[in-house]
Amino acid sequence: MASTTSTVVSLVCSTTSSYPPATVKSSATVHFRANSLPATDAAASSGKDQILGRRGLVFTLTAALPLLLPFSKCMEAATAAVESETNGYEVIKEEIRKVVSKGKAAAVLRLVFHDAGTFQLDDHSGGMNGSVIYELDRPENKGLKTPFKILEKAKSEVDAVKQVSWADMIAVAGAEAVSICGGPTIQVAMGRLDSKEPDPEGKLPEETLDASGLKQSFQTKGLSTQELVALSGAHTLGNKGFGNPTVFDNSYFKVLLEESVSSGSMSSMTGLPSDRALAKDDECLRWIKKYADDQNSFFEDFEKAYVKLVNSGARWKRL
Numbered sequence: 001m002a003s004t005t006s007t008v009v010s011l012v013c014s015t016t017s018s019y020p021p022a023t024v025k026s027s028a029t030v031h032f033r034a035n036s037l038p039a040t041d042a043a044a045s046s047g048k049d050q051i052l053g054r055r056g057l058v059f060t061l062t063a064a065l066p067l068l069l070p071f072s073k074c075m076e077a078a079t080a081a082v083e084s085e086t087n088g089y090e091v092i093k094e095e096i097r098k099v100v101s102k103g104k105a106a107a108v109l110r111l112v113f114h115d116a117g118t119f120q121l122d123d124h125s126g127g128m129n130g131s132v133i134y135e136l137d138r139p140e141n142k143g144l145k146t147p148f149k150i151l152e153k154a155k156s157e158v159d160a161v162k163q164v165s166w167a168d169m170i171a172v173a174g175a176e177a178v179s180i181c182g183g184p185t186i187q188v189a190m191g192r193l194d195s196k197e198p199d200p201e202g203k204l205p206e207e208t209l210d211a212s213g214l215k216q217s218f219q220t221k222g223l224s225t226q227e228l229v230a231l232s233g234a235h236t237l238g239n240k241g242f243g244n245p246t247v248f249d250n251s252y253f254k255v256l257l258e259e260s261v262s263s264g265s266m267s268s269m270t271g272l273p274s275d276r277a278l279a280k281d282d283e284c285l286r287w288i289k290k291y292a293d294d295q296n297s298f299f300e301d302f303e304k305a306y307v308k309l310v311n312s313g314a315r316w317k318r319l
Ligand code: HEM
Pocket: 105, 106, 107, 109, 110, 112, 113, 143, 205, 206, 207, 208, 214, 231, 232, 234, 235, 237, 238, 239, 272, 274
């Protein structure tokens, strides 16, 4: 039975130049496709067409060879880059998981906010640049030497294989801390550069701010009210009275809601003043209700806001 085979070879070789770079999954695309024409199309073709078809194909491939060769080299390089990035990411995750237990996850996640949360959109100062390692003696960073030391050990192991910046290390560590405690799996982009000096002081929100002060503070970092509420859900970890201290779930929102509904105001024993302030604000309360009712939507929004947070003010290595 006559058959005609048309081979379509499609090569797409792309490396990203936009910043932040796409996550490892999508930083390069390589497609090979071999399509067989359906039998009905094959039967409709004459023998001559088939010969011309094959000759045409050989001719096309020969003519395209000089083009295909550089493409194939480019494809090899892109594949190697993706593999190397993937391996690099895996090494970092592996070393982090060796040192970050559930009990240490809260402090590690807090370290992320204290590095990234200095970002100021107007002058592009601060942000996720590893500068928190120079700021550990500031009063607002009390207690963060412990997670720093834990990660320092993991970082030296990673550096022995492939150099990693503090900013990348902290960004991945926070994501792993969330996941270790049962929260969403978050993949962050790699390639942040470290600052060589501390960020300007006084840029993190004070815990005594009311809701409008918190919203304003987050706005200066390019973060919305919804992102403020979702990210504050990180306080579900730790000992502030929001369920199990080592489980990342939506109990932060459930407790905020229950306490503010049952007594009209929250017990001063639960949460920080800033947590209680969110529950008194109508706009924040709408998000609190949504996340208390629907853990998946909290996880989805937390993941997006977390990725935005760890990209705030980051400067990226060029590929
Ligand atoms: C909304 C503004 C925020 C304020 C005012 C604030 C302030 C604080 C304060 C005062 C503590 C207690 C530290 C201690 O126990 O001594 C704390 C704990 C914590 N914060 Fe925040 N925070 C805020 C947002 C965030 C964000 C956005 C994250 C991460 C995405 C975060 C993560 C954490 C975690 C995980 C803890 C528990 C740390 C532990 O138990 O070791 N915070 N925060």
